[in-house]
Amino acid sequence: MRETVPVSAGEFAALMARFGPFPSDDPAFPIGIAVSGGADSLCLALLMRQWRRAVQAFVVDHGLRPESAAEARMTIGRLEEMGVPALLLTLTGLDGRRAIQSGARAARYAALDSACKARGILDLALGHHEDDQIETLTLRRAHGSTAHGMAGMARSRETPELRYLRPLLGISSARLRITLRDAGCDWIEDPSNRNRRFERVRIRQDLTPGDRVAARGDLARYGAKRDGTQSRLGALAGEVLMDPLGFALLGEKLPEPDLLARLWQIVSGAAFPPSPRLLAALHRAPRPATLGGALLARSGRLGRTWILMREPAAITARTPVAPGLLWDRRFEMAGSEAGEIAPFAAMAAAHGEIGPLGREASDFRSYPYPFRILAGLPALRIKGRLVAVPCLEDPGAATGTAAGAGISMRFSPPLTLTDRSEWGDDPATCRPGA
Structure with a gap:
């Protein structure tokens, strides 16, 4: 049976070829690998190292179990024996009480993203496998996905x-x-993977062989459908005018619900879009609406017909100034390089915070934007006093403003309108469930 055959270097190379081409196999262009220490991610690291020399593993210690630090060090040792350079990322602040798995997942991805960005890594390989995929489908079906x-x-x-x-x-x-x-390699077994208090574990333990066969067919069918939708959305995205201040101008007919859902997430910064049923109703009969942290309104003098913008009243984020800060999941902060920080920037770093402009938007009437757009923009305050709205600043502004201090913010949501993500199997390169 195929289930008893190890994954060969040639088979893995063929799997990676579908993602290519990649930069040359040079230490200057490493590909990242997320490694937990379990069998799946450790096997991924082994296969990646056989396929390519320029790799960089990241081991995340969530700190949720007393033995996690020792296990992380053991995993790094195993990776080094494979010839895979590894870096430890230690998380703090996870209390281990509520929403343990989802909270740990969010913190893990944030740490991995930051580590890759700091090292110029553009690709990060994850060890999710067929069983994970089947469990995900079953979980989503149970929740009415x-x-x-x-x-x-x-x-x-x-x-x-x-x-x-x-x-x-x-x-x-x-x-x-x-x-x-x-290959003579050992791995770590996480006891939480057998704990039935977690829904995914219950699904894993209760799935029958027949369930798995049916799930493979469903995944291939739904994956092909989603890939087709993705291609169609690329053509439709031209109907949307996305402004650098984080709002979108739309025509009289709203984009189809799938694109509207993605657009809603981009503008609101929300992790999930509003109900598909509500978005479908808006698509059929557009009307002013406030949903999921964004509001749809008539665009007026800005042109087109509709405007989708962040709902100012829904913004609660007030965050200390820090280079690289992603405020409200929408605006990223940049700051002066170390050693070149002006006195104003030093004060902002020590005492400043970023929050919504809010009611003080009425003082910015010279800008050609509605009050509600301005009210939702990130504003810099020092010791409670409004100093600047960085994304509105003139680049030539004098020192004492955000721009003069080297502080800037740009709209940088975690999603884009279109991308080259892939879901379905390519019949030319692989078989579902192979």
Whole structure:
């Protein structure tokens, strides 16, 4: 049976080829690998190292169990034995009480994103495999997911600065473990993976062989459908005028619901879009509406017909100034290089915070934007006093303003209107469930 055959170097190279081309195999262009220490991600590291020399592993210690630090060090040792350079990322602030798995996941991805960005890494490989994909489908079906959600995890997912690769989604966990045993490698078993208090664990333990066969067919079908929708959205995105201040101008007929959902997330900064049912109703009969942290209104003098903007009343984020800050999941802060910080910037770093402009938007009438757009923009305050609205500043402004201090903010949401993410299987390169 195929389930007893290790994953060969040639088979893995073919799986990676579908994501290419890649930069030359040079230390200046490493590909990242997220490694937990379990069998799946450790096997991914082994296969990646056989395929390419220029790799960089990241081991995340969540700090949720007393033994996690020792396990992380053990994993780094195993990676070094494979010839894979590894870096430890230690998380703090996870309390281990509520929403443990979702909270740990969000913190883990934030740390991985930052680590890759700091090292110029553009691709990060993840160890999700076929069993994970089947569990994801089953979980989403149980929660009434849309057809898009039923496509499961993307084989590749692009964000503005990083591409996530999942080359093992067609490989079972059993084959990955056999591959490690064949190479004489050991791994760590996380006890939480057997704890039935977690819904995913219950699904994993209760799935029958028949359930898995049916899930493979569903994933192939829904994945192909989502890839087709993705291509169609690329053509429709030209109907949208996206402004650098974070709002979108739309025509008399709103974009189809799938594109509208993505647009709503971009403008609101929300992790999930509003209900598909509500968006479909808006598409059929456009009207002013406030949903999920964004509001749809008539665009007036700005042109087109409709404007989709952040709902100012929904913004609560007030965050200390820091270079690289992503405020309200929409605006990224940049600051002066160390050693070149002006006195004003030093004061902003020590005492400043970024929050919504709010009611003080009425003092910015010289700008050709509605009050509600201005009210939702990030504003710099020092010791409670409004100093500047960085994304409105003139680049030639004098010292004492955000621009003069080298502080700037740009609209940088975690999603883009279109990307090259992939879900379905390519019949020319692989078979569903192979």
